Amino acid sequence: xxxxxxxxxxxxxxxxxxxxxxxxxxxxxxxxxxxxxxxxxxxxxxxxxxxxxxxxxxxxxxxxxxxxxxxxxxxxxxxxxxxxxxxxxxxxxxxxxxxxxxxxxxxxxxxxxxxxxxxxxxxxxxxxxxxxxxxxxxxxxxxxxxxxxxxxxxxxxxxxxxxxxxxxxxxxxxxxxxxxxxxxxxxxxxxxxxxxxxxxxxxxxxxxxxxxxxxxxxxxxxxxxxxxxxxxxxxxxxxxxxxxxxxxxxxxxxxxxxxxxxxxxxxxxxxxxxxx
Numbered sequence: 001x002x003x004x005x006x007x008x009x010x011x012x013x014x015x016x017x018x019x020x021x022x023x024x025x026x027x028x029x030x031x032x033x034x035x036x037x038x039x040x041x042x043x044x045x046x047x048x049x050x051x052x053x054x055x056x057x058x059x060x061x062x063x064x065x066x067x068x069x070x071x072x073x074x075x076x077x078x079x080x081x082x083x084x085x086x087x088x089x090x091x092x093x094x095x096x097x098x099x100x101x102x103x104x105x106x107x108x109x110x111x112x113x114x115x116x117x118x119x120x121x122x123x124x125x126x127x128x129x130x131x132x133x134x135x136x137x138x139x140x141x142x143x144x145x146x147x148x149x150x151x152x153x154x155x156x157x158x159x160x161x162x163x164x165x166x167x168x169x170x171x172x173x174x175x176x177x178x179x180x181x182x183x184x185x186x187x188x189x190x191x192x193x194x195x196x197x198x199x200x201x202x203x204x205x206x207x208x209x210x211x212x213x214x215x216x217x218x219x220x221x222x223x224x225x226x227x228x229x230x231x232x233x234x235x236x237x238x239x240x241x242x243x244x245x246x247x248x249x250x251x252x253x254x255x256x257x258x259x260x261x262x263x264x265x266x267x268x269x270x271x272x273x274x275x276x
Contacts, residue, residue: 004082005024012088017066022088035053139214165180201216
């Protein structure tokens with residue numbers, strides 16, 4: 001049966017002199033894997049000391065002991081049932097350091113430092129490296145009912161600082177109900193017509209700072225219980241509005257008393273004769 005590749009190659013970005021490993025996994029142990037760089041096959045006979053080949057069960061690894069600029073290119077792994085490729089990029093040490101340093105810059109105030117080979121690095125002045133962002137007003141927990149408006153607001157010390165809002169760890173996107181505003185040092189998140197799905201943990205994260213402000217939005221659900229209308233008991237007599245009525249019957253005959261009683265809830269009727 002054909003041998004497939006179950007774990008593909010990953011691109012590698014490294015510096016001169018570093019060790020590089022390209023790794024694949026195949027569907028069967030002991031399978032043959034052919035390695036190529038660009039259009040040239042790499043094997044133990046032709047690789048010399050530059051390349052090493054490692055096989056561990058289903059894992060196959062191509063190792064470059066010390067990367068150079070000449071190693072830049074596309075690398076391929078082939079089986080009889082599949083293939084995978086990845087790109088190798090190799091930079092000089094000073095250039096990669098410059099790239100990484102520029103990615104850490106957190107403020108618009110920079111110093112350009114020109115080093116050898118014409119490479120320019122942007123670095124922070126020493127007095128700004130440890131600069132902290134001060135929180136002047138944090139966001140507070142909110143409890144709102146359906147249809148109301150929820151407003152999270154915070155204030156930081158630097159009016160140029162931008163940031164993003166998260167709900168339960170996911171970035172909040174503006175919509176017809178949700179508005180995000182930044183004016184001066186104040187950042188505000190407004191949610192109109194609050195729904196039960198809006199409940200959760202909200203966080204403001206300033207860009208470029210290891211800082212976050214969090215608060216909870218609680219949804220207040222109002223339950224309405226139905227209370228039936230109650231009417232007091234009433235006795236309806238047909239004696240012209242009088243409360244008492246005398247009835248005469250002959251001895252030995254039946255006596256039938258018919259009285260209409262209404263009320264909500266239904267009243268309990270008690271019959272009495274005299275005081276009993």
